[in-house]
Amino acid sequence: MIELSKAADLTAAEVGGKARMLGLAIRQGFSVPAGVVLLPGEPPDSVELERLLGPGPFAVRSSAPDEDGSDESQAGRYDTRLDVRTTGLAAVVDELGRIPLIVQALVAAKTAGVAFSLDPLTGDDSTCVIESVPGRGNALTDGEVTPATLRASLLTGRLRGSLAGSGLGQDEATAVIELVRAVAGWLGYPCDLEWAFDDERLWLLQARPVTAARWQPLPGQWTSANFRETMPGLVTPLSASITLGRVFPQALTEFLRDIGLEVPGRPVVEGRRCYGHAYWRVDEFKKTLLQLPGYIERSFDEGLGLVPGYHGQGERWSPAPATIRRVPKIVLAVWRQHRRILREAMAYQAGDAGRDRRWLAVAWADLADPELRTEFHGALRLHERTYRQSLRVSFMAEQLQELLRALLEQVGGRLDEPPRELLLMDGLGPLATGAAGRALEELAGQAADMAEEVLAAAETEALPDGLGTGLAALSQEFGYLADGDDELARPRWDEDPGTVLLLLKAAVRAAQAGPRAVPPEHARSRAEEERRVLRAAGPWTPVLRGVLGAAREYSRTREVLRVSATRANRILRRACLGLGGRWAELDLLDAPDDVFWLTLDEVLRALDDDLEGGDFKARVRMRREHARCFRNWEPPSALGAMPVRPSPVRGRTLTGIACSAGVAEGPVRILRSVAEIGDFEAGGILVVQSVNPGWAPAYLAASGLVTEQGGLLSHGSILARERSLPAVIAVGGVLERLRDGQLVRVDGTEGTVTVLS
Structure with missing residues (x-):
């Protein structure tokens, strides 16, 4: 027999998922009934069992290796026996003992139930749901009774509604709510748990991941596409409210109007945090894009990385009389905007170095309050202008790519082999976003004779002479980069030399392995493929040549403007930390980086000396604790009516x-x-x-x-x-x-x- 508290030291394959989870919960300090684990084929030792657990009765629960895992909880697939006496224990173990078993002291429950750290009917991440019944909870989990259902805020713990019929008093309900919040915060993913009250305390009987829920916490269809790349993992409220809530919807709606589409008075997209991650609403956007000649939903979805949940091509532009009449206007608007956006973007990008010199020289800690307010607003405006330029280039690049696909589809029927779109878009030359990689590759080449010293270095200062200086210079040159650069709370390279050292080590290993062979597919000339496709285009040749050239130009420029946006992110991050530092000095925040857990509206109101609306420290703690409940979980990439x-x-x-x-x-x-x-x-x-x-x-x-x-x-x-x-x-x-x-x-x-x- 293995004491349940020691199951945490073993694997799920050895003691089963449920036993290991309960062992970890005991180690974490939760009140779990005392128990032991019996391995398959192991007979119970009644004397030792009574010494550890008392005279009984006992609960005997299965603990299969795949039980309570992250893929499937397996709830209800395995057996539980209650009220097992010492005299009957051997027979129960013999019946169930093909897998590990947990034997626990049976809780004399007066009220019991289950609880979820999110609403399983909607996936709402702000709500925890509690179901309770009088006595033991097995009648509830077996579906034999209808429980009383309570809902509470996962953020504040505040109960929503009445306790009537729950069998719980206010203190008991609060204790269950706090247990749910504590378990979810410990595990870092949505969980459901079983609980019971006896005359003395609240017991945790089981905890497992929520693996089945209706992921529709918001109206419409939502996706994390694109933002999982630049805002991976948990997203702070400040970053989300600036980029998702403000700049992205405004820039996209403005772009669609500029290219001649009929757009409602409100933004066609909205963005927000859900499960602590970045999402944006896509269904209204798709409806608007149906006005674009050649629009195909599947092509749009695959361009974004969405997994279509439909068969065929999905919705597509329909050449009806009303839509055909709008084609000349839209095509002309797109072409005019194509030249204008490119011209404005390159002119704006030319000022990157000057903006860096001006803003990175600001000594935020030395500014008086009025100057700090003015400079913060300036950094925010700079970020919005830069992000707007970057987004407009990205939007145009995507529309040109869609148009290119539509043209290639027309031409494809005249070719023996379908057009190779990826090859046509290949060979764009050195990209701005790849400059740091090329610089690391060059530095790794210089380290060829001291590779072992580099790989053994624990910090930049331990690098051989010259190489450390080179890496420090590289860290400053590309100091605007980060692992998820649109998340303002993430340190940049110039703050985190350890990350750059790790990347140098990877580059050194790559250099040791020698150059990677270029696949034969890339050896085929892009120019040759372009000539092949254009020869088959017939009357479409001038249009196809122009669209292909524009699509390639925009793909290059998109990477240039991405660097501009990343530079602006660093500037705004410094401005936010300057503000957070001042508020920490004033005891409004515990630390400078707490500012990222406020929303933009809260920050702007506070800058206007409006500090009403509660304690910033309490708000930050509440939001950090809520985010902890999702830190170890990757939520669905699509929410709502969009199938996944x-x-x-x-x-x-x-x-x-x-x-x-x-x-x-x-x-x-x-x-x-x-x-x-x-x-x-x-x-x-x-x-x-x-x-x-x-x-x-x-x-x-x-x-x-x-x-x-x-x-x-x-x-x-x-x-x-x-x-x-x-x-x-x-x-x-x-x-x-x-x-x-x-x-x-x-x-x-x-x-x-x-x-x-």
């Missing part, structure tokens, strides 16, 4: 979107943050959720790339094509389906990932 399907599996092959041509084989290396890149072995297959420009140097060591999310026009995808790195993107669930060390083949031409061993 995992990528298809054919035998041992996963299917995604072909992103960068070529085939690569190697061992899987799953990275969940750029901080894990330090021990990445050259030649491995890089498997990540998504890639932002701060990850680009990781491409140096990889032989192939697989992402769970992302679209063909994402920055990570474009960089993969620049480096001729075979890549498959939008492979749903790949982080759970693959494991480190597995040998896989990545086919970036066909869009498949095949498990070889």
Whole structure:
């Protein structure tokens, strides 16, 4: 027998998922009934059992290896026996003992039930749900009785509604609510738990992940596409309210009006945090895009990395008389905006260095309050202008890509082999977002004779002479980069030299392995493919040539403006920390970085000396605690009426979107943050959720790339094509389906990932 408290030291394969979870809960300080674990085939020792648990009665629960896991909770699939006496224990164990069993002292429950850290009917992340029944909870979990249902705020713990019929007093209900919040905060993912009150205390009987819920907490269809790349993981309220809530909707709505589409008076998209992550509403946007000639929903979805939940092409532009009459106006507006946006963007980008010099010289801590207010507003306006320029280039790049696909579809029927869109968009030249990777590659080449010293260095100061200086200079030159640069709370490279050292080590390992062979698919001339397609275009030749050239130009410019936006993020981050530092001095916040847990409206009101509305410290603590409830969880990429399907599996092959041509084989290396890149072995297959420009140097060591999310026009995808790195993107669930060390083949031409061993 294994004491339940010691099950935390063993694996789920040894003691089962439920026993290990309860062992961890005991170690965490939760009140869990005393118990032991019996391994399969192990007879109970009645004398020892009574010594540890008392004379009984006992509860005997299953604890299968796959029980209470993150993929499926297996709730209700295994057995529980209550009121088991010492004399009958051996028979019960003999009946159930094919898997590990938990034997616990039975709680003499006066009230019991289940609780969820989110609403399972809607997926609302601000609500916890409690179900209670008199006596034991097994009648509830077995579906034999109808429970009383209570709801409370997961953020504040405040009860919503009446306790009538619940069998709980106010203090008891509060205790259950606090237990739910504490367990969810400990685990870091949505959970459901079983609980019971006896005459003395509240007991935690079981805790497991919520694996089935209706993920529709908001009206409409929402996606995290694109923002998972630049705002991965948990997003702070300040970053979300600036980018998702303000700049993104305004810039997109303005762009659609400028290209001649009929747009309602309100923004066509909205963005917000949900489960602590970034989402934006996509259904109204798609309806507006139906006005665009050649619009095809599937093409739009795949460009963003959305997994279509429909068959065929989905909704598409219809050449009805009313829509045809608008075509000349829209085409003319798009072409005019194409030239204007490009001209304005390049003129704006030319001022990046000057803006950096001006704003990075600000000594925020030395400013008087009126100056601090003025400078913060200036940094905010700079960020909004820069982000607007970057977004307008991105939007135009996406529309031109859609138009290119529509033209290639027209031409494709005249060719023996379909047009190779990815090849036509290849060879864009050195991209601005890849500059840091190229600089690291050059520095790694200089370190060829001292590779072992570099790999052994624990900090920048330990690098050989000259190399440390070079890395410090590189960290300053690209100091605006971060792992998720639109999240203002994340440190930049110039604040975090350790991350840059890890990336240098990966580059050194790549240099030791020698140059990676360029796949034959990339050896084929892009110019040759362009000539082949244009010869077949007939009367469409001038239009196709113009659209292709514009699409390529915008893809390059998009990366240039992404760098501008990333620079502006650093400036605004410093402004926010300056403000947070001042408020920490005034005891409004506990620390400067607490400012990121306020919303923009709260910050602006406070700057206007309006500090009403509660204690900032309490608000920050509440929001941090709520975010902790989701820190170890990747929520669905789509919410609402948009179906979510995992990528298809054919035998041992996963299917995604072909992103960068070529085939690569190697061992899987799953990275969940750029901080894990330090021990990445050259030649491995890089498997990540998504890639932002701060990850680009990781491409140096990889032989192939697989992402769970992302679209063909994402920055990570474009960089993969620049480096001729075979890549498959939008492979749903790949982080759970693959494991480190597995040998896989990545086919970036066909869009498949095949498990070889």
